[in-house]
Amino acid sequence: MNMLAWCRRSSLLSRINVSYCPARFIFEQTGQLEEKYSRQVREQIESHWVRRLEELHVKRSPSTESKEKYYVLSMFPYPSGELHMGHVRVYTLSDALARFRRLQGKEVIHPMGWDAFGLPAENAAIQRAVLPDQWTEANIQSMKKQIQSLCCSFDWEREIRTCDPSYYKWTQYIFLRLHEKNLVYQKEAMVNWDPVDETVLADEQIDVNGRSWRSGAKVQKKYLRQWFIRTRSFAQELLEGLRNLPHDWDEVAAIQRNWIGQCSGSFIEFDLKMDNRLMKEKLAVFTSEPEVLHGLSHINIAPISPLNKEAYYKGAAGGKVIPLKISAVSRVTQAEVPVFLNAEVDYGAMDYQNKPYLDSKLGVPSIDVADQKMAAVFGLPYCRVVGDDGRMLNSGELNGLDREEARRVMLARCKELRVGGDWTSPKLNDWCVSRQRYWGTPIPMIHCDSCGTVPAPYDQLPVVLPKLQPDQFQKGPSPLRQAAEWVKTACPRCGGPAHRETDTMDTFVDSSWYFMRYLDPNNDRLPFDPALVEPWVPVHLYIGGVEHALTHLFSARLFQYFFYRENMVSKPEPFHRFVTMGMVKGETFREQKTGQYVLAQDVEKKDGVLVTKSSGEGVTKTWEKMSKSKMNGISPQSIVDEYGVDFTRLTMLSYVAPTSDRHFEIEKAALRWMNQVWQLVVAFRKARELAGRGTTATSQSKTGLKEKEAALNDARNRCVRNVTYTFTEGFTVNAGIVQIQHLTKALKKFPPELSPMNLEYERALGDLLIMIFPTVPCMAAELWSAFSAVTTQPGFTKEPVVCQRWPQVDKEYHMPLLVTVNGHEAANIAMTGVEAEKLTMDDAIGLVKSKYAEKWQRWSSLPIISMQFKLHAGHHVELALEVEKPKKPTAQPESEEQSEKKEER
Numbered sequence: 082m083n084m085l086a087w088c089r090r091s092s093l094l095s096r097i098n099v100s101y102c103p104a105r106f107i108f109e110q111t112g113q114l115e116e117k118y119s120r121q122v123r124e125q126i127e128s129h130w131v132r133r134l135e136e137l138h139v140k141r142s143p144s145t146e147s148k149e150k151y152y153v154l155s156m157f158p159y160p161s162g163e164l165h166m167g168h169v170r171v172y173t174l175s176d177a178l179a180r181f182r183r184l185q186g187k188e189v190i191h192p193m194g195w196d197a198f199g200l201p202a203e204n205a206a207i208q209r210a211v212l213p214d215q216w217t218e219a220n221i222q223s224m225k226k227q228i229q230s231l232c233c234s235f236d237w238e239r240e241i242r243t244c245d246p247s248y249y250k251w252t253q254y255i256f257l258r259l260h261e262k263n264l265v266y267q268k269e270a271m272v273n274w275d276p277v278d279e280t281v282l283a284d285e286q287i288d289v290n291g292r293s294w295r296s297g298a299k300v301q302k303k304y305l306r307q308w309f310i311r312t313r314s315f316a317q318e319l320l321e322g323l324r325n326l327p328h329d330w331d332e333v334a335a336i337q338r339n340w341i342g343q344c345s346g347s348f349i350e351f352d353l354k355m356d357n358r359l360m361k362e363k364l365a366v367f368t369s370e371p372e373v374l375h376g377l378s379h380i381n382i383a384p385i386s387p388l389n390k391e392a393y394y395k396g397a398a399g400g401k402v403i404p405l406k407i408s409a410v411s412r413v414t415q416a417e418v419p420v421f422l423n424a425e426v427d428y429g430a431m432d433y434q435n436k437p438y439l440d441s442k443l444g445v446p447s448i449d450v451a452d453q454k455m456a457a458v459f460g461l462p463y464c465r466v467v468g469d470d471g472r473m474l475n476s477g478e479l480n481g482l483d484r485e486e487a488r489r490v491m492l493a494r495c496k497e498l499r500v501g502g503d504w505t506s507p508k509l510n511d512w513c514v515s516r517q518r519y520w521g522t523p524i525p526m527i528h529c530d531s532c533g534t535v536p537a538p539y540d541q542l543p544v545v546l547p548k549l550q551p552d553q554f555q556k557g558p559s560p561l562r563q564a565a566e567w568v569k570t571a572c573p574r575c576g577g578p579a580h581r582e583t584d585t586m587d588t589f590v591d592s593s594w595y596f597m598r599y600l601d602p603n604n605d606r607l608p609f610d611p612a613l614v615e616p617w618v619p620v621h622l623y624i625g626g627v628e629h630a631l632t633h634l635f636s637a638r639l640f641q642y643f644f645y646r647e648n649m650v651s652k653p654e655p656f657h658r659f660v661t662m663g664m665v666k667g668e669t670f671r672e673q674k675t676g677q678y679v680l681a682q683d684v685e686k687k688d689g690v691l692v693t694k695s696s697g698e699g700v701t702k703t704w705e706k707m708s709k710s711k712m713n714g715i716s717p718q719s720i721v722d723e724y725g726v727d728f729t730r731l732t733m734l735s736y737v738a739p740t741s742d743r744h745f746e747i748e749k750a751a752l753r754w755m756n757q758v759w760q761l762v763v764a765f766r767k768a769r770e771l772a773g774r775g776t777t778a779t780s781q782s783k784t785g786l787k788e789k790e791a792a793l794n795d796a797r798n799r800c801v802r803n804v805t806y807t808f809t810e811g812f813t814v815n816a817g818i819v820q821i822q823h824l825t826k827a828l829k830k831f832p833p834e835l836s837p838m839n840l841e842y843e844r845a846l847g848d849l850l851i852m853i854f855p856t857v858p859c860m861a862a863e864l865w866s867a868f869s870a871v872t873t874q875p876g877f878t879k880e881p882v883v884c885q886r887w888p889q890v891d892k893e894y895h896m897p898l899l900v901t902v903n904g905h906e907a908a909n910i911a912m913t914g915v916e917a918e919k920l921t922m923d924d925a926i927g928l929v930k931s932k933y934a935e936k937w938q939r940w941s942s943l944p945i946i947s948m949q950f951k952l953h954a955g956h957h958v959e960l961a962l963e964v965e966k967p968k969k970p971t972a973q974p975e976s977e978e979q980s981e982k983k984e985e986r
Contacts, residue, residue, distance in 0.1 A: 107863070109133075114766060114867035118759040118860070123725045130859040131232045131726065137883050138234045141183075148188035150616045153179040154596055154656075156625035156633070157194045160242075161201065162220035164227045166665040166707055166733070166745060167626075169717045173730045173856075174660070174739050174814060175624050176233040180855035181808045183234075184887040190617060191234060192599040194241035195221050198249075198588045200278050203520040206554040213520040213554075217244055227718070232726050232858050239599045243591035248598065249522040250543035251608035252591055257525060257536050259643065263499045264311045267526075267534060269362060269387050272513055274303040280516050281307065283587060286632065304387055307515040308524055308584060315642050316505040317344045322638070322654055329659050336630040337638075342430075342508030345369050347492055350500040351380070351409040354417065355393070364388070364409055364420075366441045367429075367507045370448070371495065372487035375476040376466035377416060378456050379444040380409050381423035386440040389422055401425045404459070412498050413491070414477070418444075419461070426451070429507055438508050512636070514587045519549065519560040521585030529572035529579040538573050544581070559583050592633050593640040596620055596655065611649050618650055619657045622812070624739075627661040660812050663742040665733075666704040667713030673699040678712045704744050715745060727857035728752060734814045734856050754822055755860060758853065761828055762864045765846060768837035769871045789831060790841045796827035797845040798894040804852055805887070806956040814856065821852050840874065847877050848888035890914060890955040898958045900929055902940055903966070908933050917958045922950035925960045940964060 106115050106125045115122045155175035158168060179191035195217075202213035209216075221242065228235065241248050259265045273282040277296035286294045293300055320341050323334040346369035353360040366380060382388050388407060395404040401424040410417045428437035446453040447465045456463055464475045473479040478494075479487040495502030515524070523544045525537040537544055547567035553560050561583040562568065572579040594608065600617050601609040619641075625633075634656075641655035670679040672693065684691055684700050691700040707714045720729045724747070731751045737743050804817040828845055836842040850868055854861035865882035877885065890896070896917040900908035910928055912920075930937050943964040951959045 108866040108870075112870070114763060114864075116763055118756050120725075123727075123860075126863045127232070127726045127859045130862045131230065133881075134232060134234070134858055134862060134883060135229065137881060139238075144188060148186070151182045151187040151189050151622075152600075152617045152620045153182065153189060153191045153622050154599075154620045154624065155193075156623075156629070157196050157592070157595060158224065159199060159201070160195045160197055160217055160220040160224050162223050164224060164717050166667075166715060166717055167662070168228075169231065169729065170665055170733045170739075170743060171624055171662055172228060172231060172233050173733045174662070174812070175622075176231075176235075177730075177734060177814050177855040178622065178808060178812060179234060180858065180883075181887065183883075184851065184854065184885065186886060190239070190599065191236055192239040192241075193228065193233075193235035193237065194239075194595060194599065195224075195243065196588065196592050196595070197221065197242040197244035198521045198585075198591055200280065200518060200520070203518055203554060203560075204278075206520075206551055210551040212549070212551060214244065217242075217520075230721065230726065231717075231730065236599075239602050241595060241598055241602055243522075243588070243595065244520070246543045246545050247605075248595075249591065251598065252522045252586065252594070253525040253537075253542050253544060254539065254608060255594065255640070255643075256586070256590070257539065257542075258647065259310060260526075260536055262643075262646075264314055264643070265308065266311070266363075267306060267308050269304055269306045270309070270513065271302050271385070271387055272305050272307055274301045274305075276301055280518050281305065281513060283513055283589070283632070284510060305515070305517075307513050308526075308582075308586075309511040309513050310590075310639070311503075312512045312639060313348060313505040313509055314503040315639055316341050316503070316509050318642050318653065319635075319638055320344060320506075322642070326654065327658055329661070332627055332661060333630040333634055333659065336627075337635055340509070340631055340635070342506035344504050344506045346507060347371050347495065347504055348501045349374065349411075349413070349495055351411055353388075353420075354408045354410060355406050360407070362388070364441060365501065366443050367439050368443050370445070370484075370488075371491045371502075372473065372476070372479060372484050373445045373448055373466050374411060374443075374491060375414050375416075375479070376445045376447045376463055377411065377414070377418055377443055378446050378452065378461040378463035379418050379459070380420050381426045381442045381444060382420060383426070383428050383437060383440040384422065384424055385436060386422075388420070394422070402455070412500050413494055419459075421455075421459075423455075438510075512587075512639075514590050515584040516587055517559045517583075518585055519546070519554065521588060522591055523561075524582040524584050524586055526582040527570060527572060527579045528582065529575065529577060531577055532572055532574045532579075535572065535574050541573070559585070561585070589632055589636045593636040594644075596623075596637070597644075597650075609649075611651075615651060619652055619654050622658045622660070623656040624660045624662060658812075660739050663737070663740055664706045665743045665745055667707040667711070667715060667745055669703045669705040669711050669713040670700045671703070673701055678710070680712045704742075707745070720747075724752070725859075727755065727860050731755070731818070731857055735818050736815055738811075738813050738815055754825065755857065757825055757829065758849070759860070759864065761825070761846060762850070762868050764833060765836060765843075766867060766871055768833060772837040786835065789835070790839070793827055793831055793841050793845055794891070796824055797841075797848060797888075798890050800824040800852070801848060801888045802890045802894070802896075802956050805890075806953060808855075810953065817852075818856060821849060824849055824852075843872060843874050844876070847872060847874055851882060851885050851888060854882050854885075892918075896955070896957055898925055898928060898960065900933070901959060901961045903963055904961075907940070908936060914955070918952065920952075920958055922948075922960070925950060925958065929960065943967060 106122045107129045108114050153175050155171050175191065179189050182189045197217050202217045205211050205216045206213050243249060256265060273284065273287055275282050275293045275296055275298055277298040278293065282293055282300060287300050288294060291300050292298060320338065323338055326334055346367050348365040348367050349371060351364045351366065353362050353364055364380065391398060393405045393407050395406050403422040405420045405422060407420045408417050409420055426442050428439045428442055430438055432438055444452040444455060446456040446463045448467060466474055466476050467484065468474045471483055473482050473487045476487065479490060482490065492502040492504065523546060525542060525544045526534055527537055528534050547564040549560055549564060553563050568580045568583060570579050570581055597609045597614060600614045604610055637655050641650065642653045644650045645653040668681060670681060670684045671677065672679060679693055679700060683694050685694050691702055692698060693700055705711055705713060717729065728751060732748055735751060736748065800820045800823060803820045807813045807817040824845065828842070828849065831842050847868060850861055850865050862882050869877060869879050892914045894914055895911055896914040898910040898912060898917065898920065899906055908929060910932055940962060946963040946965060949961045951961065953959060
């Protein structure tokens, strides 16, 4: 399909045009509510309200300091040109929760932008002779229209695209700030090479089978000179930060915790010499005992080290230990020691490919027997650095210190000299951010023969990508190398001839801070103003896929911790709550013999068995993630065209929790419920009109009125209480929809002849319309227009539904005190909302002691780790205890008599 065809064929999008919208079925324009929610009515209502709600959103009240802030963020998409069902699921959820928070009176930021750099645009240039910027821009316009057609209330005035120089100027700025702090460096390294896309991949972009996450090619190992961000410098902070994240991070935290590994030492960097000259390369060696550095006699490198080159061998190759022409110089001790290629040394833990994480090891003979033997064989001098009393010897300023104190001093000294010193994990690699492609953020570094590699001056940012012609894009080296005029530049230090870096950055660098730029998108002095972003970070709610746990979510945390170090933010974590979205799966058919995927329309059932229509071969039906290759994809637009925007949104939000996988099927029950809500408003208006003419209910129909009102009051309060809680705490909109459907049933049961002038009924119906607005905004907006024209409730206004306030639970309604022990409910004390809201922690403890004395004695007898008191507004009060679990009694050894009886049995 042509990239813009989706938009051109969208009947809904064409109907958004104001001049096209007829007034025939719109209550705002006719003052009449259609009796049936027919397809024709639905189409005109959605055409009108998609546009109208966008207008109302743009005209919303300006920012104020008094309003509570709430930041709802969905992961921004790569502009491929066409939405898929996964996008729809994520964006309808974020929109529903953003609308809910606005109805609560909060000031909400709900932005959208584009992760616009990446290989697909460059491949399009190669395959279609379309320039990457043109291809990307066309796709952005196409997808933006598709998203707008879903009636999502995004803040388009905050829209960003990572390929815009006004954005990547600040990505380059952050890169230079990292470089200033010695957190960026360049070295020759063995990298993961994708032979299909011909670019470098980060470790996280390779699957467990050693294949590229994008091209699927078997990844190769190759030595290239690359740029790295010192991820290891943040390992301890990132690891400890995982402890403080809410429970919805548990899965991501477990993945990141395993990825980082245990922090058990530090990397120390050495200068390298050959033929008495300093080399460009440095050697970083991991040690868990940095305090013994003065006792170093040699350094061993593994066969996988990039220094393992025959040109460096001292003599002929052969044997497991080969002396090298290279020596290592410590900037801490000023000592120069030899380097050996040593295949006999244990370099530590192995990765999934059975290769050691580390490629070098310090040789300290006075504390290691193997190093002592090697020193004896090669005649290497060394000194003893730890005395019998555990204190340091022959170690300069460390002399007399115990080893723990000496370690702290040595690490501080290494940091001071910028040669390491961060307590980190041997398992975690620094992040290789170099990519040999065109369509990415240019790395703002300049290479000069006289001055070496120097950063571009801040006042020369952005370093803008040069314009190329389609025939300059090809597989192989970066097209930037062909832009001779762009590559040539002057050295900012000496003014002499120099050349620009031709690698571009990994796109995960661009996406590591985009959520901060949303908050200050027009700032031309800084990436963002720290004072402006302060009320909004960490992001209150982030919605996206768990598949990004090791890529985007890790690098975003890394950048935020850097911002925290630099006093650009006051809190280190970027996100607070996180919803890991489940996949959208489609009905999938495969031939049993060949395993080939088959289209659903090519399958039929014969004698209760699924077979292909053409050959009659047996077919297996499963549910798999939607994709073109599996022939199970469904275009969101086809569902919108057939059933409408509201139904599409409702279908994606109903039936299963957001974190669960969604088997996509058309649920006609959702349509029936929408029709029921429509009919409730139609009936209410008719009854109100009859009441206005003097028609009243009979005395017989008023029998048991108080009981019926009480039942409806309970249904309304219960619904508001539970929907508010599910939208607030677990973000399980699906559970909230079920509660709203229960209230719909309660309204249907209420005698229709009593409903027109009954304030309890009127309030419940109005609350229902407000509560459905986040999920089905177009229908809710239309029904509210009709309802508000006749309502007399003081809590409702004639303004559109978007301007109403979220319903509240009556203060007299029950709001229990729940006691939880280690996350499990252990006690429940009934009380009203008035009583609950006055409750303090001491009050709660006193109540529990009096009503559950025996249980409290048992809980308090265990060591209490923490005790928290929290008001879940309108739902319940919680006293949460975390206690140490009682240890299981140790089994006593059997006596001889017991053993004999056991044998007899």
